[in-house]
Amino acid sequence: MGFSPKPKRPAGKPPSEGRLREAAIAHLAKFASTEAGLARVLANRVRRWARAAEAEGQDTEAGLHEGLAAARRVAAAMVAAGAVDDAGFAAARARRLARSGRSRRAMAAHLAAKGIDPEYAQAAIAQAPAEADAALALCRKRRIGPFTREAADPTLRLKxxxxxxxxxxSREVAEAALQADPGEAESRLIALKQ
Structure with missing residues (x-):
């Protein structure tokens, strides 16, 4: 006895603003998101409907256009309702990235990819833990500098x-992290996690 494929559900009508609002609430219940991220998730939902409807032979042009506009309106409404807070998301993400060993440059790139306004990103990065502490976190993760048992010969130090x-x-931050005392480095990382 073989497996029979699951019957495909019909595409139905284009996603309404109400259905997109329900999808947004369900998404936000599981994941923190930015306005741009939520709009992208909802737009992908509309595009999936359009592909399925097109495969059934439906005309999807008007439904796709209205659905994408509704996705943007719903995302903006979630911001207005306070369910989405780009500044809060940026601050929390910047702290997490610093604790995981990301530099300020890497944080800026990550926040830009998430669709965070540059002003919010700049403020979040400025409030993130010190870059020296983030460098120590990376040293610990990679087991280099003060977190290694190997003797640091010049070739290894360059690596x-x-x-x-x-x-x-920066070179200055990297040098300081590599020269840090192991005990002090460990205590700074413990303080970073709190």
Whole structure:
């Protein structure tokens, strides 16, 4: 006895603003999101409907256009209702990224990719933990600098500087992280997590 494929559900009508609002609430119940991110999720839902409806032979042009406009309106309404807070999202994400060993450059790129307004991103990065602490977090993650048992010969030290440079840390910050006392570095990372 073989498996029979699951019958496809008919595409039905284009997603209404009410259905998109319900989808937005369900999404926000599971995930933190930005206005741009929520609009993208809802627009993808509308595009999935359009592909399914087109496969059934429906004319999707008007429904797709209205659905995409409704997705943007719903995302804006969620911001107005306070369910989506780009500034709060940016601040929380910047703190998390710093604790995981990301440089300020990497944070800025990440927040830009999430659709955060540059003004909010700048403010969040300014309030994030010190870049030196983020560099120490990366050192611990990669087991380099003060978190290694190996003797730091000049070749190995250059490799470690390369790791930190590729992560976006300046030479000054990288040098300081690699020269940190292991005990002090560990206590700074403990303080960073609190």
């Amino acid at each position: 470690w500087l390369g790791v930190l440079a590729r992560a976006g840390f």
